[in-house]
Amino acid sequence: MDDDTPDADAESDTGVEAHPEIRVDTEGHLEGGITVETKAGVPIYADAGSEIDARWMEAADRRILEFMQEEDAFEPTQMDEEGICPAKYAAYRCRELAKYGLLNRHMPGLYEVSEAGDRYLAGELDPSELEPES
Structure with missing residues (x-):
């Protein structure tokens, strides 16, 4: 019989019986048509080996700041266009970076x-010495 249903007694290449209803995504997830690596379900938007310099920072923050420094002024949608991270994530991180004084916010969405x-x-x-502005 040829059908698309999972074989209940199917084994993986490790020889361990596969449960047909359990799927673990260890590689990444699809976001806007792009597979994004994840760690514990949280997207990682940075190059391998990126360091986080403060507890409040995230791995993509340095890349965001470097790109913005090259471009002078910036809109979060540019991060998406450049393939650095999705625009919504960039917008969130820009608000956080502005809260800690690493960015100036000229108007909503322009930093x-x-x-x-x-x-x-x-x-x-x-940056670990910076305090958030109220």
Whole structure:
């Protein structure tokens, strides 16, 4: 019989019986047509080996700041267009980076790297010492 239903006694290449209703995604998930690597279900938007310099920061923050520094002013949709991370994620991270003073927010959705952001990228500022603005 030739059908598409999973074989209840099918085994994986490891010899362990596969349960037909359990699927573990260890490679990544599909987001906007792009497979995004995940760690514990949370998207990772950064190059391998990216460091997180403060507890409040995320792996993609340095890439976001570097790209914005090259572009002067920035809209989060540009991150999506450049393949760095999805626009909604970039918008969220830009709000967080602005809250800690690494970005200046000119209006909703329009940011530029602040003096503190430039100092951070130059290695002259430790972001773990920054406090969020209220």
